[in-house]
Amino acid sequence: MGKSQETWNKKEREKQKQKARKEKEERKKERKENSKSGDLKNMMAYVDENGNITSTPPDPKKKIIVNVEDIEIGVPKQKPVDPKDLIRKGKVTFFSEDKGYGFIRDQQSGESVFVHINSCAEPIQQHSVVTFEVEMGPKGANAVNVKLA
Secondary structure, three states: OOOOOOOOOHHHHHHHHHHHHHHHHHHHHHOOOOOOOOOOOHHHEOOOOOEEEEOOOHHHHHOOOOOOHHOOOOOOOOOOOOHHHEEEEEEEEEEEEEOOOEEEOHHHOOOEEEHHHEEEOOOOOOOOOEEHHHHHHOOEEEEEEEOOO
């Protein structure tokens, strides 16, 4: 007589597979029983006035009404600037005629403003008191229309 093809190891593996299948079926059945599918009320979420997600609907008394005209998108319009405010006084702290640039210390704000020789209406020197206008350039404030005071 021939020996059986099923060994002890094969039987053990088959038992483990059966056990795993049974456990999987039980978990599937448990999930079905615990799920409350179709209950829309439990699935709803609300956002309160502070932006937090809650399970209770927001209070209609706390609703804020916003006027569409009050919403500003972009940069707000600036008021026209008086030309007298643009002209400033300052003292040249550094100026190099060889390099063609220097710096002016503004008397009002105390800021150092860059000045180029092409922006000067008159030749200036170090420690000269000058009047100028400030213009914003790509690297910061620049002095233009520089004249001796």
